[in-house]
Amino acid sequence: MFFEMGGCFHEETLRMTAANKALRDKSDSIRSNLSKINAAVVRFNLNYNGGGTMYAHEGNRNEGTYPFYINQYVKMTLGSDNKPNEAGYDKSLAEINRKLEKLRHAKAYDFDNSEKSRALYQVDKRTEEMKLYVEEMMESIQGLTSVLQVKDQSAVYILNIISNSIPSVDIDPTDEIKGLIPKGWHILEGATGDAAQAKGDLNKDGITDIVAIIEGPPITKEVPSRALIIALGNEDGTYTNSITADKAVLKNDEGGVFGDPFDSITIDRGSVLLKFYGGSNWRWYYSYRFRFQDNDWYLIGATLGSYFNGDRTMDNADEEDYNLLTGDYIIQTVDENGNVITETGNRGARKLIPLKDFIAGEKQFLD
Incomplete structure (x- = not known):
């Protein structure tokens, strides 16, 4: 026909x-x-x-x-x-x-x-x-x-x-950025079995970029090192390493009794969102947001929370949320009667912490 x-x-x-x-x-x-x-x-x-x-x-x-x-x-x-x-x-x-x-x-x-x-x-x-x-x-x-x-x-x-x-093909994310990953390292596998990586446009050029958590080879008597890698996409389909942050990811043994603290990594509203979760009876969680601006990567937001696992959840946890771009903050606490007390304010604009200097789990941004 x-x-x-x-x-x-x-x-x-x-x-x-x-x-x-x-x-x-x-x-x-x-x-x-x-x-x-x-x-x-x-x-x-x-x-x-x-x-x-x-x-x-x-x-x-x-x-x-x-x-x-x-x-x-x-x-x-x-x-x-x-x-x-x-x-x-x-x-x-x-x-x-x-x-x-x-x-x-x-x-x-x-x-x-x-x-x-x-x-x-x-x-x-x-x-x-x-x-x-x-x-x-x-x-x-x-x-x-x-x-x-x-x-x-x-x-x-x-x-x-x-x-x-031109046909569409499935590419293993490791294949796309394997040339940027150090020898002996690999993309971390999350709790769900999926690769700890995400795709999206991070520098507003209309080209897909990749972020991933990579983990090094086993070290005697030590858990493997981890790092956050951000690879920016090029017009020809290749990727260029924008940054490898070697202190931005908690290791496997830093989650307490709960185990591996890595929760997720996503690209949200043009920024990288990295989350951790751990503890025992007292649970804690951290959420960090990084953005590319002024030709570098910076921590622009952080959320820190904790709660007693026996009678509370993340929905009514003690939580601190900081917008590091504006200085705004929201601090939520729960009293012994279960009442939520919310404090808001502004700490004033401060110098942003570059991703290369950021250390996961520390409150550098409050100094």
């Missing part, structure tokens, strides 16, 4: 370009590069997923729809509304490059993540072949951009078609 419909659009395109050989040659070249990209995508998907006729069928469907896309491109090129769009062109191309960079780091799907499975399903071989097909995509896209030449609306239209055709 798609090929029959495509044939109709192709005939119309031939009529529209009958008196414009340059445009016909250009549209034919665009179609040729789209087909090359499509073929590389199909082969990438087959290796990434370990087979599946659905990817071949999807490739055939794409081939059948390309005459329609080329038809629309020609109409846009000949139309009066085809205005220059350099910003849109550069943005679309950057998105394509970001996706391709992610594909370069992808690994072939492993059905049960075992040595036997890797050998049986040729995971390593498939991964290497995937990289070759990504290179083919990149070469064809480079050839296509050289054909497009003009950064206008019609060119953006073609780039968006390419961007939408």
